[in-house]
Amino acid sequence: MIANYGYKDGSGEYYISIDTDKCIDCPVGRACLTGCPKGMFETMTDDYDDEVVQIKQSFRRNLAYDCADCKPSSNRPPLPCVVACTPAAIKHSW
Amino acid sequence: MITAGIDMGSRTVKVVLIDTEASGAPSVKKTHLIFPGDLDGDAAAEKAYDEALSAVGLKRDDVSSVYATGAGRVMVNFAKEKVTEMSAGAKGVSYFYPNARTIVDVGAEEGRGIKTDGTGKAVDFAGNEKCAAGAGSFAEAMSRALQLTLKEFGEASLRSDKTIPMNAQCTVFAESEVVSLIHSSTPKEDIAKAVLDAVASRVCAMVRRVGIDKDVVLIGGMVHNPGFVSSLKTAMDIDEVKLPDIPEFVAALGCAMLAAEAKH
Numbered sequence: 001m002i003a004n005y006g007y008k009d010g011s012g013e014y015y016i017s018i019d020t021d022k023c024i025d026c027p028v029g030r031a032c033l034t035g036c037p038k039g040m041f042e043t044m045t046d047d048y049d050d051e052v053v054q055i056k057q058s059f060r061r062n063l064a065y066d067c068a069d070c071k072p073s074s075n076r077p078p079l080p081c082v083v084a085c086t087p088a089a090i091k092h093s094w
Numbered sequence: 095m096i097t098a099g100i101d102m103g104s105r106t107v108k109v110v111l112i113d114t115e116a117s118g119a120p121s122v123k124k125t126h127l128i129f130p131g132d133l134d135g136d137a138a139a140e141k142a143y144d145e146a147l148s149a150v151g152l153k154r155d156d157v158s159s160v161y162a163t164g165a166g167r168v169m170v171n172f173a174k175e176k177v178t179e180m181s182a183g184a185k186g187v188s189y190f191y192p193n194a195r196t197i198v199d200v201g202a203e204e205g206r207g208i209k210t211d212g213t214g215k216a217v218d219f220a221g222n223e224k225c226a227a228g229a230g231s232f233a234e235a236m237s238r239a240l241q242l243t244l245k246e247f248g249e250a251s252l253r254s255d256k257t258i259p260m261n262a263q264c265t266v267f268a269e270s271e272v273v274s275l276i277h278s279s280t281p282k283e284d285i286a287k288a289v290l291d292a293v294a295s296r297v298c299a300m301v302r303r304v305g306i307d308k309d310v311v312l313i314g315g316m317v318h319n320p321g322f323v324s325s326l327k328t329a330m331d332i333d334e335v336k337l338p339d340i341p342e343f344v345a346a347l348g349c350a351m352l353a354a355e356a357k358h
Contacts (some may be wrong), residue, residue, distance in 0.1 A: 001180075001211075001217050004303050007224035008296070010258075015220065015303065047181040047352075060223040094305075 001046070006063050006093070014063040015089025015093040016081075020052040022089035029053040038066050053089075067092070095357060096123065096152065097159045099349025100139055100173060101182070102166030103254050105129065105231070105315075110144040110346040111157070114354040120160065120189065124150045125343045135169030143172070158357050161349040177352060179345055180208050180216040186348030187311050188214030188315065190338045195307035198326065198335070199345070200297055200316040202230045207301030214351075220303035222296070229293070230316045232268070236289040239272045240282050242318065251286035251321030258288035286321060294325035301330065310335050314340035317341035 006015035032041045032053055040059045047051050059066050070079050082090050101108040111124040126146035130138035139162070147153065162173035163182035170176070179199065187210070194281045197208040206221035224231075237247035259281070260271050268289070276287045293316075312335045316322050327335055338344055 001221070002304070004220035005223065007222045008299055009224055045179045081120070081316075 003054065004093075005060050007061060011064065013093055014067075016055055017061060017091045017093070018053055019089040019091075020046060020050070022082075022087040023052045024050045026053075026087065027087050028084070030089060031084035031086075032081050037069065040066060041081065051088075064094075066081045096157050096358065097161075097350045097353035097355060098143065098146070098157050098162075099182070099186075099351070099353065100137060100143060100160065100162045100167075100170050101179075101343070101346035101349065102162060102164035102170055103133060104204075106143045106342070107142040108164075109348040110235055110350050111146055111150065111152070112347065112350040114351075114358075118354075118358060120354060122340075122347065122350055125340055125346075126244050127342065131210055136171055139166075139170045140172070159353040161353040161356075163345050163349050164281045175355070175356070176214070177349060178216075179206065180219045181344040182348035182352065183208055183313060184210040184216040184348065185214040185351050186344035186346070187313060187338070189334050189351065190344075191309055191311050194309045194311045194336065196301065196310045198310065198312045199302055199314045200229060200293075200295060200322075201342075202300050203312040205229045205293075205297045205300060205314075207297075207304045209304040209307070210253050214348075215255070218304040220300045222300055227237070230314070230319075231356065233289060233316070234317065235269060236272055237286075239269055240276070240285060242282065242286070247286050248290070248319035248321040250283040251290045252283075252324060253280070254287035255282040256284040256287065257261040257291065257296065258284055260288050260292040285291055290319070290321045290325040291329070293330040294322060296349075297326065298329035306330055306332065308332070308334075312337055313341045313344040315342045 001020045003018045004015045018020050042056050068086050095114050099110045109126045112120045113123045116122045128142045160173045161175045162170035167176040183199050199206050209218035211217045
């Protein structure tokens with residue numbers, strides 16, 4: 001399943017997509033959990049009893065602000081969560 | 095075998111009891127909806143469940159399993175499992191439309207788009223965690239501002255052929271736009287259509303994240319608003335949106351079906 005967490009508001013569309021099919025047998029031991037400096041990711045057991053990663057509820061309404069530190073307007077480095085996730089399960093919409 | 099599904103929505107609690115034959119084919123035995131009012135979530139779930147059972151002469155012991163879904167699903171203490179609205183919605187829609195691929199679920203507080211694989215399993219979803227402007231409570235607030243009932247509001251929008259853009263993304267600011275339109279003597283039907291077009295536009299933006307494949311099915315309380323259905327078809331640029339007979343009970347039905355499958 002591709003789970004899109006986030007929202008759209010007057011300033012734009014802010015979604016983090018997690019392809020949970022790539023997430024189930026994570027070969028890098030859930031590196032995203034520690035890769036995100038804000039600790040926005042957490043593990044959960046989905047409806048099909050697979051352990052996958054999701055965005056914590058408390059961050060889902062503030063992605064534009066919480067991710068801002070990793071997204072400077074110039075010389076933007078690769079996103080730490082995306083780099084940590086070698087199966088390429090994590091994508092940002094903005 | 096009797097199983098139950100409970101959908102703890104933000105406005106209402108829905109209960110569906112189904113009877114599943116040995117072949118696995120379910121039939122809906124009872125649907126029941128309550129407005130919790132001042133009740134706590136767990137008390138509301140208990141009340142709705144007991145009322146549904148007594149209406150068909152059943153006791154709790156007669157039910158093999160209970161699953162819960164919805165924003166308040168964690169409050170249903172007697173449910174064996176809690177499942178997401180996506181899984182429950184996808185499963186419930188498969189009862190009515192096995193060929194459904196895109197589900198648009200618009201309830202009171204949240205709208206979401208769900209892509210299914212044709213077997214009743216959700217494979218992709220997007221919602222709007224932040225704002226009620228793409229959901230039923232927005233339409234309800236705007237109908238109050240126009241001093242129309244929800245039924246009148248939906249019907250009024252169908253009488254308009256004007257397109258008035260609403261720019262505000264927030265329910266609060268949108269209401270001020272509506273007030274401005276009222277002050278400028280804009281006919282109520284044109285305002286109603288503008289509001290429902292705005293809701294449909296926001297919902298459609300979410301659904302486009304998961305992609306729009308036929309058949310498209312709309313579930314949730316907004317199915318009862320014909321103006322919204324019309325606006326959604328226009329926004330999604332499709333000719334047909336399938337509408338289940340019991341749209342607000344689809345997620346609860348899906349829960350009951352998942353409970354039955356787990357027992358088989």
